[in-house]
Amino acid sequence: MxxxxxxxxxxxxxxxxxxxxxxxxxxxxxxxxxxxxxxxxxxxxxxxxxxxxxxxxxxxxxxxxxxxxxxxRAAYEREGICSSFGACGGCTYLNMDYAEQLKIKENMVKKLLDGAGITQYDFLGIQASPLEFSYRNKMEFTFGRDSAGSLTLGMHKRGRFFEVVNLDTCVLVDEDFIKILNCALEYAANNHLPYYDSRTHSGFLRHLVVRKAFKTGEILVNIVTTTQMNCDFDQFINAIKDIRLRGKIVGILHTYNDRLSDAVICERLEVLYGRDYIIEELLGLKFKISPFSFFQTNTYGAEALYNMARKFAGDLTDKIVFDLYCGTGTIGIIMAPKAKMVIGIELMEEAVKAAQENARFNRLSNCTFYTGDVAEVLTKINDKPDVVVVDPPRSGIGPKAINNIVKFGPDTIVYVSCNPQTLAADLRIFEDAGYKVKCVECMDMFPHTYHVETVARIQKEYN
Structure with a gap:
């Protein structure tokens, strides 16, 4: 540089x-x-x-x-959708017509695949999110201050990390989220609770995390603080429980976090009220979501995404499916009713426990989940997969794990990606190893941002 x-x-x-x-x-x-x-x-x-x-x-x-x-401005831009747009860093493309957003995402993915030399495949375009607005089932709000020094609760200001914008409204979530946010901010201000300043590493209030299940309406509220002071949260509990909401509060949690980074990290968790999970439904199956387990933030979009992955996997009757980077087992569990066996691998032990519990929750006896690095665990499994589904983190799969997948010789690989850059690089490695990308389809899980999910079907080439 x-x-x-x-x-x-x-x-x-x-x-x-x-x-x-x-x-x-x-x-x-x-x-x-x-x-x-x-x-x-x-x-x-x-x-x-x-x-x-x-x-x-x-x-x-x-x-x-x-x-x-x-x-x-561009001819297709629009105004007046959200009063916080421009100041809040949560949305990038809210000022654009939604059809134009989809075109941009579709073209970004195609250019990356072209750049990696991925050719002669069927590009199936992009599916729109079932909901353009109010689609998020989870939000992490941050306590902070505005330019005048007043306590705020909302999103980081665009380009000004140490300032936080109050959200009077947010088009990404339904009204229950904003009501809970306003209640928490009023409680904090009335009790003169200091926010945590990441520059001086002093203060108390860090984040407010809200999760809501779209199908069941269950809501989990999690207030994240340091241990720098003690606080009786009885008033906060009662205030949250008294809000008139469309959904139902089933749990109020207190997470302690003294780490220096701004991420929401759990060093200790206390249940203040109710339970520490919500139940959500996807494609007729139920999933238990704990406060720190991964779950797609767009519920209806997730159903469309997993339907896409299931379609690309083909007929699963009497077939063994590997679900790699399985998280809480969502994709594998969705495929399990048709498959002979599902084997999932995930690095995070907590997620694996949740996957095992979700399989039991849905009375599925053909699912086995292992904890560990995908590349390493694959070397210890004797079962041979017919179909491999990969849903890696943003960093992608990488040559080592791809090499181990290829050694199993599965006929079909379904790659679900949240980062088209690493997807393109990994697809190049698969093709160099004797596989062929057959089709690619995008799913817009995050309207008004540049993020896009992409699903690719990869087939083994037989000479």
Missing amino acids: YSYQFQWGVFMKKGQELIVDIVDVEYPGYGIGYFEDFKVKIKGAVTGQKVRAIIKKIRGNVIEADAVEIVK
């Missing part, structure tokens, strides 16, 4: 201001334009905009810049 660059007779430096016409969008959500002979990447900018930006980084002939002002 350089603070300045001289190229082709043009001198550029960090902090310099540019006016750029955005002509394309690349993953992860960079608007692309050109200035002289430099390629300019601006986070959140979209095709058709003219943007005033400040250079942040220069690497070779590529400039990364921060938007300062939208000088000219």
Whole structure:
């Protein structure tokens, strides 16, 4: 990284201001334009905009810049959807017509696959989220302060990590979330409870995490604090229970976290009221969701995504399915009623315990789940899979685990990806190992952001 660059007779430096016409969008959500002979990447900018930006980084002939002002808006942009948009960093594309968002995501994925040399496959486009608004079943709100120093509870301000924007409304969640947020903020302000300042590492209140099951209406509220002071939460419990909600509060939790990072981490958990889980339903099956277990944040979108994966897997009758990076076992459990056997592997012990419990919960006796690194556990399994489903973290699978999967020689591999960059790289490795990408389809699980899920069907090539 350089603070300045001289190229082709043009001198550029960090902090310099540019006016750029955005002509394309690349993953992860960079608007692309050109200035002289430099390629300019601006986070959140979209095709058709003219943007005033400040250079942040220069690497070779590529400039990364921060938007300062939208000088000219794209023709398809819209306004007035949310009063917090622009200040809140939660949404990137809320100002865009939803159909345009889908086009951008579809094109981002196709360009990454093209760049990896993945060709001659059926691209099936992108499915829209069943809900464009109020689709999230989980939100992590942060306690902080605004520019005036007042206590806030909401999302980090865009470009200002140490400021938190109060959310009077949020189009990503239903009204129950905002009612709970406002109740928690009022309680904290009335009791003069200090927020945790990540710069000084002092304070008490860190996060408020709300999870809601769409099918059952069950709600879990989790207040996250440091151990720097003691607090009687009886007033908070009563206030939360007294809110008139569409859903039902089934648990109120207190999580202790003294880690320095801003992530929600559980060092100790206390149940203040009720129980420490909610029950959700997907495709006719029930899943127990604990406060820190992974579950897709778009319930109806998850049903569409898993239907897509099940379709790509084909007929599972009398077949053995490996569910790799299985988390709480959701995909494997959904496939288990048709399969002969499901074997799941997951690194996190807590998630594996949840997967085992979810299998019992649905009276499925053909599921076995192992704890450990996927690449290592695969070397110790004797069963041969007919179908392998992989749903890895954003970092992807990688050559070592792919090599171990290929050694089993499964006829079909279904790759469910939350990061099309690592998906493209991994698909290249699979094809080099004698497999062929047959079809790819995208699922929009996160409207108004640049994130997109992608499912690929990979088949073994027989000479």
